[in-house]
Amino acid sequence: MxxxxxxxxxxxxxxxxxxxxxxxxxxxxxxxxxxxxxxxxxxxxxxxxxxxxxxxxxxxxxxPDHGYPPVAAQGFNLHLQVDSAQTWWDRAVAAGCTVLMPLKEEFWGDIYGQLRDPYGIRWAIAQTKAA
Structure with missing residues (x-):
């Protein structure tokens, strides 16, 4: 590579x-x-x-023929820390991601939500809320 x-x-x-x-x-x-x-x-x-x-x-x-058989994604998410969570969220949902945890302001102060893409990968989208 x-x-x-x-x-x-x-x-x-x-x-x-x-x-x-x-x-x-x-x-x-x-x-x-x-x-x-x-x-x-x-x-x-x-x-x-x-x-x-x-x-x-x-x-x-x-x-599979080389020792890499299909397995379901599990136990992780890909975290996107962005400046505009709503923009990233709307684009991902419009493309076909499934909402797992709605985007909202969380108790720790960030705007945060989780999605699943059509390939089974979990994505977190977060924005640090301005002080």
Whole structure:
């Protein structure tokens, strides 16, 4: 892989059933910018790199024949800290994300909500409320 991801030390890497379609969805829902795409066998993506809100996200399709069988997403969310939570929220919902936790001002003071995309990935959208 010859990607130049931000050297933040940690980049989420998702295996998704339909990674090419997920990239198109993330472009619509979260303003993703595609940085790299490496096709594998049968039109599946061996590796892809997108950028969302200035951060890298890697992904690939599942490859059961090579030890990477499909599994459901669980136990995590991708957290987007943004300047305008409502704008990001509205775009994601319009694109087809399902609301899990409505966007609202929370007891800790942030505007916060959670969504699920059509690929089973949970997203949190948050905005620090101005003091």
């Amino acid at each position: 010859n990607d130049t991801a931000a050297s933040s030390g940690l980049t989420p890497y998702l295996s998704i059933d339909g990674a090419s379609d997920a990239i198109a969805f993330y472009q619509q829902a979260f303003g993703a910018i595609e940085r790299a795409r490496h096709p594998g066998e049968s039109g599946k993506l061996m590796h892809a790199h997108v950028e969302i809100n200035g951060a890298p996200l890697f992904m690939s399709d599942f490859f």
